[in-house]
Structure formats: C-alpha cells, structure tokens
Amino acid sequence: MKKIFIPLFLILSLLASCGKKKEVKKALIEDDIIAVKLVDVSHANSTEAIKASGLVGSLQEARLSFKTGGIIEKIFVKEGQNVRKGQLLATLNLTEINAQVQQANESVQKAERDLKRVTNLYRDSVATLEQVQNLTTALSVAKQSLEIASYNQGYSKIYAANNGVIVKKLMNEGELAGPGTPVFFMNASGANDWVIKVGVADKDWTRLRMGDRAMVKLDAFPDQTFTAIISNLSQGADQSSGLYQAELKLNTQGKKMATGLFGNAQITPSVIQKHTSIPIEAIVEGNGNEASVYVVENGKARKLPVQLAGVDNISAFITSGLAGISQVITDGSAYLVEGSKVKVVK
Template sequence: MKKKHTAILIALALTMSMVGCKAKTEEIVEEPEETARAIEVVTLSNDSITSEYTYSGKVAPNEQANVMSIVGGKVAQANYDIGDTISKGAVMFRMDTADVENQINVLRASLSAVEASITSAKTNLELVNGAAMQSQIDAAKNALDSTKLNLDNVTTNYENNKVLFEAGILSQTEMDQIQLAYDNAQLSYSQAEQNYDLVANQMPAENQRKAEDAYNSAVAQKASIEAQIKSAQKTIGDATVTAPISGVVTAKNIVSGTVLSQASPAYVITDMSKVKIDVAVTQQVINTLSVGQKVDVILSAISQEPFQATITTINPVANTQGTYDVQVELNNADGVLKVGMLGEVSFTKESAENTIVLPRSCVIEKDNEVYVYIEENGRAKKVLVTTGIDTGENIQITSGLEEGMNVVTKGQTYLSDGDVVQIAENNVQSDVENTVADDETNSEQIKKENPIDSDSEKEE
C-alpha cells in the first residue's frame, strides 16, 4: 500500500515538473511587441510649384549724371555736398563771370559805333540813287541828242557836196573842208555817246556798288558784334549749372573760390528712386523672357523675402561670353536698396498649379524606384510615385498620391513597408518614442534626431 502511494506521489511530482517546464518553454518563445517608429507627416492638398533659373547681379542706379561745367575759370558758388538730396533744375553751382560781363560792355560800345556807320552808309546809298545823279544823266543825254542832230545835218551836207565834187563843181579844197566838218561831227557824237554811257550806266553802277559795299560791311560788322554779345550772354547763362536729374549727390569735386578742374565732373548725381540689376542669361533661357515680365529678386543683405522686379531690356545679340544681357528694374522709393548690393534674380523655368507638392526630402530614389511612405492605419506604406517639376527644395508628384493622404516627412529614411508607426503628437517628431533595438547605428541616428527620446531612455 505504501509503495502504491509513493508511486502516485512520484507521478504527480513528475507531472507538475513537466507542466512547469512547458510553461517556461512557452514564455521563452513568446514574440515581443513591435515598437512604433516615430514619424512626422503632412496631409496632402493641392498646391503650386515653380522652377526657376537664378542669376546673380549687382544693384546699379537707375540713372546717374556727371555734372560738368562748359565754362572754365573760378568757382563763384557751390551749393551741395555729398549725401544731399537734389531736385532736377536746382542750381548746383555758379562760375565767376566778371570778365565775361566786362567783355559784353566793350562789345556794346562797339555796336553803337557800327550802328552809326550803318546810318551813314545808308544815307550815301540813297544819294547815289538820288536827284543829283539824275541831273548828270539828263545833261549827258541832252548833249548826246544835240551832237546827234548836228551829225545828221553834217552828214546830209556831206553827201550833197560829195555829188557836186564828183561832178567837178566843187574844188578839192572845198571838199576837204566839208570832209573835216563831217569827221568832227562823227567824233563829237561818239564822245557824247561814251559820256552818256559813263554817266547813265557805268558811274551809277560803280557808285552803287561802292555804297552798297560800305553799307553791307557795316551791317555784317554789326551782326558779328551781336553774335559775340549773344555768345558772351550764353556763357553767363552756362555759368549757372543746374541739376539734370533728381537724386542724391554721390561725388563732389568742386570748391568755391578755386579754379574748376575739367578733368572730372564737378558733381555726380545718382537717381536711386529705382534701381536696376544686369544679368547675363544663357541661350536656353533668353527666349522664355519678355520685356515687362515680373521676376523675383532676393537681396540677402536686406531680406530673404523676394523683391518684385520688372524686365526692362533684353539684348537679342549675345555678348562676347555667348550669353545675353538682361536688365531688371526695382522700385526703391524707401531707399533701402544700395548700389553694389548683390542680388539673385530668378526667372520662371516652369510652373504648375493645383498639383501635389512635397518637400524633396520626402521622395526616396532607390533600386530604380521612386517612392514615398504614407501613414495608413498606423503602419508605413510604400507608394511608388512619378515626379515632375523639381526645384531642389520641393518636388511635384504627378501620379501615385492623392489629396488627404498622410505622407511621411520625417523618419522615412529608416522605414520599411508595413512598419508600425506613430505620428508625433502635434506632429513634432521628438514627442514620440522611436528606437530601433536591432540596429545600434540606426538607433544612434534616431536618438540624434529625437534628443528627448534619448533622454527618456536614459531616465528609464
């Protein structure tokens, strides 16, 4: 009986031992729970994206004027200093004009004398064409007529007596006397004719010429003096120099009381109400641009926010470097843009509206695949995508994603398809525990990205 009871106890002990071993075995093979990886996501909605060409250039003034004096000599007055604001038409400086004013006084005295000469020459010219000259002409005409009448009578007498002489009625002596009278009459007429031509034609013409020459000479002398006076008056006007444009005085090379140098401008005025930037673009870009087109300019010395500019000129001929010169203009009413500042001018390459846009870092390119991870029901899901416009910072997704999807923006580098994930509270990655127990290297990297998690692990 005792042996039977002992056997039962041994069997019971063995059974309990086996049950205990089985329990321990089952505890060892039990699978651990998956640790959720911390991620940040963005919920997709349509957006716009623009790809740009960017070129550098320096700010230059819209207009700059070198103010020179065409009048040499001493400076009488200089009114502005560097940094002064000036309006177009304001008197900048005056040159000393005392010598020129004295010259004008001398010329005016000479002009009075010449005007008196003109009056005298005009009177003489009138006399040449007056009654005295006409009286001489009339006398010469009367003498001509008288000698002509005498010649006619003598000629008739000569011809009649010549017939008588040939008939033998008159002697040779008588005929010689008649011939002499005839010759004298012809000579008298010829002299009267020459005298009339001299008095009526040659003398008036010569006298007229001389009188006109004297008059014209006096008039020309007057015109010359008047031109000299006008030139001197212009010099006095030019001695007062005004601002050709509005702007700010940026250079001054003039001092009152000193002789003005002609080697450099007296003043330089710079118009900064608008500024321009010149850039040289490539042949791939030139035909995408047009005058009046709006572009963005970043001037990092002032702000990372872009300034809006307008294309004002496009040179259709390539420069010596094979690029094309383009100029853009910016408003600078507040004067914050300074000459010489470096600007980045961006021209639109391509753009898209109402499309899916992601940070470039979300998209993974690996093993000839382009994909992103989305969060779906607490797990990571690998989604193949096709891309479009790529700015380097953002990228367009043309297929594979839809509005409303949660795309992983942080933590995607260490994900695999199907991983358990947890969106960080307030979408802040460091608020969610994210460790990788099996990969020490990945764990350390995640700790760097999630310093709060690392601290939490240390505290535990």
Template sequence: MKNNRLNYIAALSVFLVIVSCGNSEQNQSAAAPPPASFPVTQIQQKTVTGYTDYPATIEGIVNSDVRAKTSGYIEKVYVDEGEKVRKGQMLFKLETQSLSQDAGAAQARINVAQVEVDKLIPLVEKNIISAVQLETAKANLAQAKANYSGVTANIGYATIKSPIDGYVGSINFREGALISPSDATPLTTVSEIDQVYAFFSFNEAQYINHLQNAEGKTKAERIKNSPDLSLILANGTEYSEKGRIQTSTGQINQNTGTIKIRAAFDNPNEILTNGNSGKIRFPIEYKDAIVVPQSATFEQQGNVMIFKLVEGNKVETSIIKIQGTVDNLYVVESGLDTNDKIVISGVGKLRNGTVIAPQDTTFEEAIKPITPLFRN
C-alpha cells in the first residue's frame, strides 16, 4: 500500500512538471511580439540640382572716380548723391579768381614778348643784330604762350564734369573745401549700373570642382558653359534677373585660399547699385546620382549611417559618404547602390540585426519632402 502511494506521488510530480513546462512554452510564445513595421524602399538613381550660396558684393560695371586736375576751393556743387547724370554734365566748380589774375599776367607777358620779336625782326633783316637774338626772343614768346595755355587749362579744369553716364555716389567734399589732384579721396564716384558685377569667391576645392564639372576643353569654354546664377538680395528675396560668370582671377589668394569670381547681371529696373551686398546662389547638378532622404540616416562617431534591409528581413548598418545636400536629400558618393533596400524612417528605434516587417514604399514617395504641420 505504501509503495502504491509512493508511485502515485511520483507520477503526479512528473505530470505537474510536464504541465508546467508546457505552460511556460505557451507563455513564452504568447510574450514574443511580432516584428515592428518599418517603411523601406529600393534605391534608385535620380538627377537632382542643389544650390550653394556665396556672399557677394555688387559694383557698377563702370565706376569712375571724379578727381580735380587743379587745386582750388570748391565754389559750387551742382549735383546730389544718387542723382543720375550724363557724360559731360557739370558736377563741381572751383573758385577761379586767382587763376584769372594769373591768366591776365600771362597774357601781358605774351604781349611783351611779341613786341620784342616784332622789334628785332627788321633789325635782323638789315643785319644790324644777330639772328640769334631774334631766335631767343621767339623762344621767350613761345614760353609765354605756353604759360598762358597752362593757366587757361587750369581755368577749364576748374569746371569738373562727369566722365560717364551714371549715378553719383557719395560726395566727399562740399562748398568751401580746398582740393587738389593729390587728394587720396575722390570728389565722388559716378557708377554705370545698367549692368552690374557681382564678385564672390570659391575656395580651391570648389573652384576645381566647378572646372571639372563644367563642359568644355578650355577655361574660357567652361566659363561660357557655366550655369545661370541667382542673386539673393539683402532682404532675402531673389533678384528677377539671372547672371552669368564672366571671368575669374585665375590665381589662388595665398592669404585666404580663395579665388575671386566675377558674374554679371542686367539691371533694367536699377534695383541694384554700387555697394550692394547679397548672396550668389550657385546651382550644382548631380546627374544619375544615388539620393536618400535625410530621415533615413543617423550619425555615429562622426559617420553618416543608414540601415539596409538584408536576408531574413534583418537590418544592417552601413556607413555612407555624402557628396552633397539637396533640400531634404543626401547625395550619396559611396556606400549604397541600386541593389540595396533601405529603411526610410524610424531609424532611431532600430539596432543592428533587428528583424522588421518591411513595408514597401515607392522611391518617389520615400524622397518626398515632409510638409511641416506648423509654420512660424
């Protein structure tokens, strides 16, 4: 009887262990969640255009400094700053009273020298005096006339006129100021702004990239084939006219490591003027490039990472090298090809080797910019 009882207890224990194990396996199966869903897309090539902004300064296509050719006090200023003037229009007038007195004295010396010549001519003809004396008198007369011409020229220089059609800049001297040809500061600057120059700079790498990407065998051909440029004005708006690169200095500035570029813009509405500032927006076309949305990437130890979908619906991290940025996209130089599928969002929730439930998304939908819910 006792053995039967022991056998019963042993059998019951085995049964309970088996039942317990079965329940444990069922509980574990019930606790394991299904793989989380993540959108994925097949990599494709696409031609996109990005833009890089460069600070620029604006100058009139012709900037002519107006300077005095003679010394004197300014008697009258005939124009105001910003005024449109014509070539030859009077801008300044210098006081000429002392010059007029000098001209009178010079004219008197001419008269004296002329009298001397007239007196000596008959004496030379009669061989009373040497011809050398007459030649000396004639030389004195010529010198007197030259002096007079110099004085009258200075009187003419006292009227200072515009050298070109254009707009008057800052007027640096006013009535009563004493000026001279040696002054470092011009009276004003007249700028022709029917067309303007925009000056900006490339660093060495940017300059080389531009020359390599532009079509043409020579530098002149590459410049001619450069893309149209946009100008962003100081108020943030885009200027209505497109510009073109005309030339570059051709030499790297050893102090700054940059090369100066000159672009030209038409200015039919005279919005731009000498001294304006802005930004040149330079387009860069990436032909048949691999692009990915920035939302599909994350940074780790200075590297840009992305999750590829591999066998068994697992994700695997991969380092990608970025060539450029276009809106919400990265242009990929290396690390991906068109055989790859990538996770396009939610990458912050993933770890290397995670199994996911992939949701196929079209490439165009994957790279579409996300519309913000709120705007400032």
C-alpha cells in the first residue's frame, strides 16, 4: 500500500498538548497504577517522498562563442527568435583573419618552391641532404599553419548547434569579442527538451536512481501537476550549496516552457528503506527527528529516546532506540512519567 508521509511538525502540537495533560495528571498518577496497552514493534518498508525545488532549464543549453577574437561585424538574430540547426547567427570582421590565411598560404607556396629548387641542386650534388630535409620540414610546418588559419577562419562565424531559441544576446555588433566569450545563450525548444534541476541532500541522493518518478508543481501553472522522471544524477556536490543536482525530465503536456521557471518536485525513490515501525500513538513527544516512547519494565513505565526516520498517518518509522525492545505502550502513554506504575490491559 502506498504510504502518505506527513511532516513531523504536524504531530508536535498534539505531543505538546499531551505533555500539558501529563503535567495536570502528574500528582494523581504518582500513587495510582495507570492502565496501559502494549503493541508489538514491527518492521516495515518506507518509501518517504523526497521534496526539492529548482528551476526549469533545457537539455540542450548552449553558450555560443567565436573560437578566435575579433570585432563583431554582424549579428543576424534577436533575443527570443527561433533558429534552425546550422543557421548563421553572427560573424566577425574577417579582414585580419583572411589576411592570416593568405599569409599562411603564401608561406606554403614559398616552401614548395624552395624545396623544389634545393631538391634539383641535391640531384646535381650541389645541395646537401640536410638542406633538403630542413626544407621538407619547413613545408610541413607551413602547411600546418595554413590548416590552423583556415580552421580559425571557419570558426569566426557562429552557427546554431540545434533547433532552438535565442534566450539571451550577450554582445552587440561592433564589440570586441574574445576567444570563447559567450555571445548567445541558446536553448533547444522541443517539447521533450525541458528539465527541472533540483538539489537534494546526500542522504536523499543515495536513495535515488535513474528513472525514478516525480510530481512537479510550477508556479507559472499553479493549477496543474506535471509528471517527470530522473534523467541525470550528478556524481559530485555543488561547492556552494553542498547539494547534489538531479535533473528531472518534464512531461510538458503541451505547455509553453521557459528557462528559469520555478517549481517544486516530490520524488518517489525506488530504493525502499527498511525501518522499525510502531503505531504513531506510541510517540509521546518529539523535537525534529528526536522523539520518545514508553515501555514496561518491572511493572513500571520506562521512557526511551528514539530517532525518527519519518511518519505517515498510521505509523512512525524508527532508525534507532528500540534495539531489543519487542513492545511499546500506546493507550495510556499520555498520562505516564518515568517510573509510573502501570498495569497492562488488553
């Protein structure tokens, strides 16, 4: 059966009221025998949901830049514009770059002429083998320089890597762009390209697996719940927050998405935790993950501190504190203090 977990603070007010009742009854129970009921401690599996929040982003985010530096001559797109894969987005002023290509090309031609002339002289025993070898190397270097210059010339233009939308234009025409300096921030625009990126604590990260399902609520669509699955789990914590990032691939259900939409996710982990389980009525007080229960020992009530893993509307799941304990008190626990005389009834 699927369990619905409720936060611990929802039961603290009940526990506080029980504490007040206990104070009122304290004078009476010191000399009285309190009738109590016992229940068995059992073992159960829990699948407590993991709650996290984050921002919507694209699977195909890209920060597009020029490989070489130079003056931006022309930008062909605007912010918010949809683009196609391979579409020309911007180009540098190619005067300097074209000159470098021409210079490298002429160096190759000169090296070829020099090598041809020295090779003929070597056949006539006028030039040495070392001279031939040196000019052969010079020709090879000149060709590689031409290849580099031509490669840089080709990457002095920016093309769209995928179909998508220009989210942000970071530079304008006439500005000096450095090598690798982003000029555009681009997202893929397909319906299946959206994820929500959330941060989870290390103890929750260990419970998650690829493909685990989640329910997502976006502030932009308050009346709609989206389904999602984990598509990526980071293998290292973020240095600033200490959290591990999980990417949840969204089923957008045809809704228009945008980078930066805020959302809350409730992830159902596939890793089932095994805990000691007791009825929630056995908990007499709590503070965060710390709580207390009563057990019977030699006809008297003994108070035991326990650590909670979580609670649902029926049970409390205990991680520690009940080793060797087979039964705990439920009915009558609100009137007990340490050492109260008790009588077990059925």
